[in-house]
Amino acid sequence: MSELRTQIRQRTFLKGRINFNNGNASIDCVVRDMSESGARLALSHTLTLPETFDLTILGKNQTRRVKLCWRQNDSVGITFLDAAEAAPAPPPTLAALQQRIRQLEDENQTLRRLLSEALTTAAAS
Known part of the structure; x- marks a missing residue:
């Protein structure tokens, strides 16, 4: 592939x-190799994407309108269409917040168990 960027x-x-289909469909991805004008997205599986869609970058709390440029195996290249500063992501839904709370509670429980095991092992030594 020639270097066009x-x-x-x-x-x-x-x-x-x-996010696409007027927000009715979404797919998780990993944003890789990002620049001011675009990025490479790693997908867990191959699927059909529309030519343009919204990309929410969760770690930066940004939503950008993007255009699909290329596809190769489990990666796609995109160009950011919005030249202005990225808009903040919309607030999460109640269901998404409840799911995140459950995930964090599970992680907390696991960490408490691991700490307890470590303290027990240290006390026995």
Whole structure:
């Protein structure tokens, strides 16, 4: 593949969400190799994406309108269509917040168990 981009992309590892079909469909992705003008998205599986869609970059709380430029295996290249500063992501839904709380509670429980095991092992030594 020839190098067509004009800006150097920085390596990134940010959680993203592709939104399309008027917000009725979304797919999780990882935002990789991002620049001011575009990025490479890593997808967990190959699927059909529309020519344009919204990309929410969760770690940066940004939603950008993007255009699909290329596809190769489990990656796609995109160009940012919005030249202005990225708009903040819309607030999460109640269901999304409840799911995140459950995930955090599970992580908290696991960490408490691991700490307890570590303290027990340390006390026995």
